[in-house]
Each structure stands twice: as structure tokens, then as C-alpha cells.
Amino acid sequence: MSDSNSGPSPVTGEAVPVGTGIRQWLFRPPRRHGEVETSRNVSFLELFYDLVYVVLIIQAAHALAEDVSWRGMATFAVVFGMIWIAWLNGTLFYELHGREDGRTRSLIFVQMMLLSLLAVYAGHADGDDGRTFAALYALLLALLSYQWYSVYRRDLPELRETPRRYLLVMVAGVVVVAASVPLPADVRLAVWAFFVAAWCSAECVILISWRREPSYGVVTESMVERFGLFIILVLGELVIGVVNGLTATEPSALNTTTGLLGLAIGFGFWWNYADLASRRLPREAGHSLATWIFTHLPMAMAVAAAGAGMVGLAEHAADHRTPIAVSWLMGGSVAVMLLTTVVLLPALADYDRYLSAYKSVQAALVTAAVAALLVGWSRPAPWLLALILLLLLFATWVFAFVRWLRQGSLINERTAE
Template identity: 80%
Template structure:
């Protein structure tokens, strides 16, 4: 017989009555503010939730691909803003307060049902379908507000001030969107634009005020990953745009080459974001965190718009000059993406560790953005426009790569700490 102590038996879960266990699983309250799960990973449910946004963004991008006019671009920007705000609310709620239980799952699936119905009407949001879209969006905001309110009820009094402000803005948004239902298409789009700008601005201010002196951490790796995954969603529109363009016209060497160059622009988007921003944690302070979160709105919008432009780029591949609206869309999208990276970089937690490297990269990004706008203004042939934009994205990444090597590290390494 061995003299060593016997190994302890593994702990077993305590059995609970079926009724009690079911009630716990279905009606367990959400996590309160401060109960952040820093050890969790992105769940299958969150990935499933994001899949619905693939359809929503795809519908909006498809409509833009058919109309590159200023009105078409403005409609796309407003509708994309609505989509992104809905995604942000659903994502942050799950990150800060969600659980792996039936209550959370049920509410997310109800959201997904509403989002799927919204996707039916997104394609003609600037017409009569906009009324139904507005009504569904108001219902979605009401559901999200209920979820945030369920947390507010559980919070101790000293933590209720910020959630109360957030809820007030959400309710005001519901009223504004509901008021747009009976309006004409133009008036409705204007009211939606007011909602997107006002909601983003006010909530940004609320976040800055709340996080001025953080009492607990809210930034986690899963949250950073979710924002990166949303960029992957909009990057999918680049691939779809190229494939749709090549599928609809007669394919020649020039047409195929233009399509592949357009697809490579998507690679350039990914490479710059993946190595400069992705997996790098933002600062916990309110100003930096607000900048990091809300800069993703124009960034992802620009990438999705470029994806829509791929269809036109391929369709006009044999033209001597790119149509003006399409050329401005492509050049402007690349410029917007690069400039939002300039804004995002100082919000990163490791910005102060390599200040000279980051600042030099920011300078190159600004110069590249200006050149992208000049390329859009000059309207070269589609293949040359695509090649120029691709080279700009390649140069920005290559410059960052060299600067990080001089710092003794690689830009795609996970920052320490």
C-alpha cells in the first residue's frame, strides 16, 4: 500500500430539481456593471449573431453598388450607421452583462428575428420600405433598452448615473425613429441621419464622462476581437463585389485583372488593420475608449463602401476613365479608412511604448490618404485606379513593418501586458 495520500475526488455538481434548474437557466438576471468576465472567449452565439449583420450590410452595399450618386452614398452611410449602432448595442451588452444561459440566448434570438426582417427592407430604405424599416428598428431599440434597463435595476445606487443617461438617450432615439415612420422618404433619411450623428455624439460624451476615473476594467480581449470580426464582415463585401462584377459581364484579361486588383485592395485593408489595430488593446480611459469604439463606425463604413464600389470597378474595367462618382467613392473610401487608422492609433494602450514609430506611421497614413483622394479626383482607368490604391495600402503597411523592425519587434506581435 502506498504511503502517499489518496488523490481527492473530482468535485461533482450538486443536483437541483428540474423546475428550479429551468427557472435559473431561463430567468437568471444579467451581470451587473463591474461584473466583467475577463476570462471568457467569444462564443458561438456571438458569431451566429454577427452572421445576421452579414446580410444587413450586404443588402445595404448591394443597393449602393446600383447607385453611386451622392444620394445613394448618403443613403448608404445613414443606413450603415443604423446597422452599426444596433450591432454595437447588442455586442457591448453581451460583453458586459450577458451570460451563457437561456435568458440571454432567447433575447439575442429575438434580436436576430427583428434584424432578419429589417434586412428585407434595407435594400429600399430610401422608399416606402423605409417606413417598415423604421418601425422594426424602433422595436429593436426598445428591446435593447429593456436589456439595458434590466441591468440598471440591479446596479447599486452609486453606479446608476451613467446607465440612466444611456437609457435616456436610447429612449430619445426610439421616439426619433418612430417619429420618422409617417414622413416622406427624404425627411425620414434626414431624421435618421440626425439620430446616427446625435446618438453617436451623445453616447460618446456619456462614455467619456463615465470612464474619466475608471472604477473597474471593461476592456477585454473578446471585445477587441468582436470589433475585428465586424471588420471581417464588411471585408466580405469586397470579395462579393468582385465576384458579382466578374459574374455579370464578359470576362477578358483586363476585366479579370481589374477584379483581382480590387480584391487585393481588400487584402490591403485587412493587412493594415490586422497589424496596426487588431488584437491591440485600447486604453481604459474614457476619451481613448470612446475614440477607439466610435472610430470603427467610419472605418467599417468605408470598407463596406469600397466593397460596393468593386462591382462598378469591374463593370467599367474597359473604360478609358473611371466614372466620376465611382472614382470618388473608391478613392474616398481608401482615404477614410487610412484616416480613421490615424485616429485609432493614439487610443491604443501601447501607443506610448513606441511613440516615434506610431507618429511616423500616422504621417505616412495621412499622406497616403491625400494621394488616394487625388487618385479619385484624377479618374484614371479602373485598373490603374485599383493599382494605385493597392500600392498606397501596400506602402503604408510596408513602412509600418520597417519602423517596427527598427523598434526591435514585429507589428503583428501581441503587445506585452
């Protein structure tokens, strides 16, 4: 396969008739299970695809920023979960089965069209727009299911059991979401919440069973990079939240300081994720791969939720105490980011090699997460809330850095990258 960022390769061998070449480029079937390309790079098309999901997330986060309440948070969590499930399916399909050809590109562009339409209705999915959102999402799931089926029918008989189970869960998801279209808004939201929880649970069980005795490897550097890039892209919502919050308020030193402190929280998210979890391969077998994949859902959700909270921080910068919902949202987002990192670390392939270092870092992360929740509960002034959360993130990174300096070999590996 040519470099994944390039277009069709120039002819280097025997000439192929134009008609044959077009058919091969447009109708070549996807790779079977087991045909994993371990040396490929993340393509420009994948990055383009992820950017469309970021637009969806921005719409959902804006809705949360406008309604920072328990209902608003619940709606955001459910809608974000649905968005992430679709992203996971598109990402894993390209990683395991996609090709640099016209068929793969065409199907991805169709998905991107559906995702763009979904973004129109994502901001008010808990109201009347939810009917259209559900119909479009069911259609997207059906398209993704078709892609998985196109692989299943080409798989070797001995490799079909797990894909069959996966397909059944996908089809069940299409039915459940489609059935929610005519329901009242609150009932529809409850059905979506059931879908997200049930789908993740079922696929997690399937993945654990499949990887108990893996017949071939699926973990690649490109897959790890793709998950990391998605976290980085979602961090863009945090920057947007700061900008929106500052734009909506009168310019002042206090407002600007509060906004910049909030932005620095995003830097803390990036720094901890980049040095503790990114670019590290997960284990292949057991429950580790499932843990690694599905822990990225609440982690990415926490980053996006913090972006929505930034608007409230900036708008209430002059208040003596942060509004309770905003305070809990910010403290909870930082706590979830830290705790999901704690859960993620044991799933890494090098965890046992540096067990003592990782365990001490996990203890520091848990301590900081509890402190973040206490800060959210205490509701200090917005600038002080942002400052304390930033210091907690900074302290965890400094602790990890010092711990790894003492470890020696690990820090040398990281700096060599």
C-alpha cells in the same frame, strides 16, 4: 463560468431539481455593471449574431452599388450608421452583461429575427420600404433598451448614474425613429441622419464622462476581438462586390484583372488593420475608449462602401476613365480607412510606449490617404485606379513593417502572436 463556446455544463456538484434548473437557466438576470468577465472568449452565438448584421450590410451595399451617386452614398452612410448602432448595443450588452444561459440566447435570437426582417427592407430604405424599416428598427431599439433597463434596475445605487443617461438616450432614439415612420422619404432620411449623429455624439460624451475616473475595468481581449472580427466579416462584402461585378460582365482578361486588383485592395485593408490596430487593447480612461469604439463606425463603413465600388470597377473595366462617382467612392473609401487608422492608433494602450514608431506610421498613413483622394479625383482607368490604391495600401504596410523592424521589441511581440 464555463467556456463561452460550450453549452450547459455537466452537473459537477449537488443535483438541482429540474424545475429549479430550468428557471435558473431561463430567468437568471444579466450581470450588473462592474461584473466584467475578463477571461471569457467570444462565443459561437456572438459570431452567429454578427453574421446576421453582415447580411444587413450586404443589402445596404448592394443598394449603393446600384446607385453610386451622392444621394446613394448619403443613404448608405445613414443606413449603415443605424445598423452599426444596433450592432454596438448588442455587442456591448453581451460583453458586459450577457451570460451563457437561455435568457441571453432567447433575447439574441429575437434580435436576429428582427434583424432578418430589417434586411428585407434595408436595400430600399430610402423609399417606401423605409416606413417598415423604421418601424422594425424602432422595435429593435426598444428591445435593446429593455435589455439595458434590466441591468439598470439591478445595479448598485452608486453605479446607476451613467446607465440612466444611456437609457434616456436609447429611449429618445426609439421615439425619434418611430416618429419618422409616417414622414416623406427625404424627410425621414434626414431624421435618421440626425438620429445617427445625435446618438453617437451623446453616447460618446456619456462614455467619456464615465471613463474619466473608472471604478472598474471594461476593456477585455474578447471585446477587442469582437470589434476586429466585425471588420473582417464586413470585408466579406468586398469579396462579394468583386464577384458580383465579374458576374455581371462578359469574361475578359481586363475584367478579371480589374476584379482581382480590386480584391487585392481588400487584402490591403485586412493587412493594415490586422497589423496596425487589431488585437491591441485600447486605454481604459479618458476619451481614448470612446475614440476607439466610435472610430470603428467610419472604418467599417469605408470597407463596406469599397465593396459596393468594386461592382462599378468591374462593370466599367473597359472604360478609359473610371466614372466619377465610382472613382470618388473607391478613393474616398481607401482614404477613410487610412485616416480612421490614424485616429485609432493614439487610443491604444501601447501608443506611448512606441510613440516614435506610431507617429511615423501615422504620417505615412495621412500621406497615403491624401494620395488616395487625389487618385479618386483624377479618375484613371478602373484597372489603374485599383492598382494605385493597392500600391498605396501596400506602401503603408511596408513602411510600418520596416519601422517596427527598427523598433525591434515591437515586431518581436507581433510575430510572437
